[in-house]
Amino acid sequence: MANTFLIIDDDINIRKMLKHLIIKNNLGKVLEELDSGEHATEEIIFYNPDIVLIDFLLPIKDGIEIITSTRSLGYKGKFIMISQVEDEHMIAKAYENGIVFFIDKPINMIEALNVIKGVCHNIDLEKSVNLIKNAVFNIEKSQNVTSSPSIYDQIINILTDIGILGESGSKDLVNVIEKVISFKKNNFSSSYQLQDIYRQIAYEENCTKNTHINARTIEQRIRRTILKALENIAALGNDDDYNSKFIEYSTRLFDLKQVKQEIKHINNPREDRGKINIKKFIEGIISKLNF
Template sequence: MRIYIAEDDPSVISILEEIIESCGLGEVCGNSGETAADPLYIAGLDPDIVLADFLMPELDGVSLVRELKALGCPARCIMISQVSAKELVGRAYDAGVDFFISKPINLIEVRSVVEAVSRQIESERKLSHIRQMLTAAPQQVRPDDSSRKRKLQLILGQLGISSEKGAEDILKICLYLLEQKMPVTQVSVGQLCEALSPDPKTMEQRVRRAIAKGMANLASMGLEDFTDDTFVRCGPVLFPYEELRAEMDLIRGKRQKGGKGNVKKFIDGMLLLLEEL
């Protein structure tokens, strides 16, 4: 991460630089020192994060952040301040400040806040990359795409959930991961849904409901016939054994709460089953 420090106290700058470098938080790409912070110059450095002192002469931290945002600077802004008045803090958030770090400077606080902001930035970049791939020029449909879809539909049908609303969403996720040659471990379920649907939360809910229905159906198959082909072949691949067993116990009336499916394991299992067909 490229980090710019807008601070008029040289001792504070020195402390922050030492923390950033010693903790491996990123690269300090510049600081304002005892001169007034220049928004245009800072934006030109293209920092990922700007640490800005709340009370600076000539141009205070809130005004700096506001001007950076007006210039289209995408940097995340962290305010350094001793001020705790709600009105002033509210002004800072309205201007575009993401987090606060209090003075006197504390290594643990600086590290935790900068790391949290860095994780947000990385997550947004990953999601942006997924969206770019999805909105790129239409790709030619490969001959095996329709075959893959039919096989995935067959698996969903064997689980008894092909008519569930979430079944189509599961298909979209599986086919997307196959097209991009991306393991499901590389991206979160929320990010996949954001990339594939204008209403990601609803899509994720549909997927989870369909998976829960699939687990209930498999558990019923196992209770009727423990050697059932679909139960034996799909059960341990799609669901953790202990969760599937809990669902079976719920149906037996031995417990009040059933098993819980893991979306990533289910999707990964679907892709494994696809290879076997």
């Protein structure tokens, strides 16, 4: 079944651009378009779309208010935020309220397409897993079916692709991704907290290796590894912005604006480095997996 969309932006040209992008690439059906936040909560609840493309700054009620109110009313769909806001506090607030994917303004069509495709793929996987997790997986296990690479092998291939398999935090990263997938299989309508997963990994490592690490250590190792991935992808784009890996991963795993900042840093070390968001990175990898 095709995914459904609701677009909320006060700029009619952006609404038309996003609708055209969705229809042209057969990503789904646009149920409604809104030009302000006034009745957005009610409309989202009424239409119950799979994906809401929502502007950060809207007349009457802003994007964060809308997300908070719709979540409180039980809406479980995905939000993709459209933003030209650069204030780090406001962006952090958006992440805290459940935004994982951003599309920066002015809109880059390749970035927007990759982000929307990634979210659609993630939704399709979640729906499939929810329907077949108690049937197909048991059947495949009993029949020892090996029709496609395991999730672990797919993750390893991606980490190899972006040049971080040998990093010290790569094992932690694989562990986190596998635990997030396991959580999604068993909690279709719930959201996970990375800190809970970090604590679980730290506990397991302390028990098996007789160490005394904490969740913060796990997070730091993963953050350093993802920063290395950002550096590698930025280096590819710096050499050739048509590089296939750069096009694939610069928007799937990172905010394109931060990749561009990392490229500036590569060319001039006095420039600030690009920033990463661990949850976006993990969701980006999961959106590329087949399971």
